[in-house]
Amino acid sequence: MSMEDYDFLFKIVLIGNAGVGKTCLKESLHNEIPLFFQGLFPPGQGATIGVDFMIKTVEINGEKVKLQIWDTAGQERFRSITQSYYRSANALILTYDITCEESFRCLPEWLREIEQYASNKVITVLVGNKIDLADKREVSQQRAAEFSEAQDMYYLETSAKESDNVEKLFLDLACRLISEARQNTLVNNVSSPLPGEGKSISYLTCCNFN
Numbered sequence: 601m602s603m604e605d606y607d608f609l610f611k612i613v614l615i616g617n618a619g620v621g622k623t624c625l626k627e628s629l630h631n632e633i634p635l636f637f638q639g640l641f642p643p644g645q646g647a648t649i650g651v652d653f654m655i656k657t658v659e660i661n662g663e664k665v666k667l668q669i670w671d672t673a674g675q676e677r678f679r680s681i682t683q684s685y686y687r688s689a690n691a692l693i694l695t696y697d698i699t700c701e702e703s704f705r706c707l708p709e710w711l712r713e714i715e716q717y718a719s720n721k722v723i724t725v726l727v728g729n730k731i732d733l734a735d736k737r738e739v740s741q742q743r744a745a746e747f748s749e750a751q752d753m754y755y756l757e758t759s760a761k762e763s764d765n766v767e768k769l770f771l772d773l774a775c776r777l778i779s780e781a782r783q784n785t786l787v788n789n790v791s792s793p794l795p796g797e798g799k800s801i802s803y804l805t806c807c808n809f810n
């Protein structure tokens with residue numbers, strides 16, 4: 601695939617406490633077959649150092665959408681590095697672990713980071729990961745739904761381990777980013793639609809963000 605062989609390019613950054621599963625979410629999308637069934641779970645690379653990224657191209661209504669997915673380190677000591685990735689992000693996936701109350705209680709702190717470092721156009725999605733560990737759940741769906749509603753965020757629960765809702769997460773987000781990009785065509789965002797691509801704009805009705 602040549603460099604220009606896509607209609608949209610979006611930068612998505614995964615953020616959230618250490619250990620909530622950001623790296624696994626990224627890897628889970630990358631692998632068509634659930635990591636668990638391939639014997640590849642956990643991916644076993646330990647804590648992320650700084651940032652890491654991968655490219656995933658998806659097709660939505662016949663259009664090629666290139667997703668640049670950045671996985672940031674959750675550990676506090678890497679915060680100054682990861683913050684510099686917020687600015688150019690089109691979307692942020694704010695992740696917590698449904699079996700870890702602490703990771704949910706830190707969300708307001710993450711929202712302050714977003715407020716401070718991200719673009720005011722950024723789309724933030726709240727993701728509660730590790731739903732395969734239902735018996736260890738500490739954060740109810742209702743609580744998270746109320747929180748996300750109050751913050752005007754889309755909310756979804758996933759299992760990176762079983763690839764549950766992972767593809768949906770990224771596809772829904774891509775749809776949402778496309779429609780935002782179409783509404784903001786006058787804004788010179790490098791990532792939405794790229795200069796020189798000259799695509800005509802028509803509204804997309806492919807997916808509801810729910």
Ligand SMILES: Nc1nc2c(ncn2[C@@H]2O[C@H](COP(=O)(O)OP(=O)(O)OP(=O)(O)O)[C@@H](O)[C@H]2O)c(=O)[nH]1
Pocket residue numbers: 616617618619620621622623624625641642643646647648649672673674675729730731732733758759760761762
């Ligand atoms: N059961 C279960 N375990 C998961 C899931 N996602 C991640 N894990 C486990 O949680 C641990 C942390 O996962 P990572 O993906 O490295 O977490 P991270 O958020 O990238 O962590 P940092 O890189 O330190 O910020 C690993 O032991 C994973 O195996 C999931 O959906 N279900």
